[in-house]
Amino acid sequence: MNADALRGHMDALLLSVLEHEPLHGYAIIEALQVRSGGALSVPTGTVYPALRRLERLGYLTSEWATVGGRKRRTYRLTRAGHAALAGERSAWRRFTDAVGGVLAPRSPESPAR
Amino acid sequence: MNADALRGHMDALLLSVLEHEPLHGYAIIEALQVRSGGALSVPTGTVYPALRRLERLGYLTSEWATVGGRKRRTYRLTRAGHAALAGERSAWRRFTDAVGGVLAPRSPESPAR
DNA sequence: TGTCTACATATAGAGAGCCTACATGTAGAC
């Protein structure tokens, strides 16, 4: 997966895995990998700053917990985060429709119609 | 359309509109707009440098023409450009599958399966 | 005891590409 391709879609991805359950960063990375069928391996240097940005925007809240002697920062969607996710989903549809419409192969003799 | 979303997909877009016919920059911008159903308005400051980059990569060749007193630089796909387009198309499918798989809404009680 | 792997978070710095804004010029309509 080309790194640049994810640009601008990371927010949607993060918001989406947090939709129904709060998770900490490390678990988010694993969830992303599982849900994408192994296609998405997002590095920690991408996820942690992105989560903080999303929190700064008011889409997430976080709190520390200690589990098995290890500290975790667990993130949870805010009401604004749920709204943002809905927006991201419809933006994703518009985006794929637009790009897909251009990329779709067409025969030379029947242009667009 | 959020600007960042296009990041990394511009090459595919440009290659695709040039697949069956050579076009000049201005016409490419119009074609992108038409084919995307009006969703894509790519500014000249994005397209012209991108076309040059693609030419530098060997995916396009260009030649100047004068039509109606106006100068145009017309771009055409090379053999390598056709191959690159095929690669971009399959990358696009993998990308949408991966992100789509994560974004797809799921009910809280039936996770992934 | 020491080492390795998995778990867990974080930051600095670099790189790339897309955008805004601006510059330049022709042709045709009004």
Next chain:
DNA sequence: GTCTACATGTAGGCTCTCTATATGTAGACA
């Protein structure tokens, strides 16, 4: 004479993602 459409191009900035690195705990294994 002015305005819009046509047409190309560059400089500079911005933002996000990545690589690399740092730090530390827990548990397995030898």
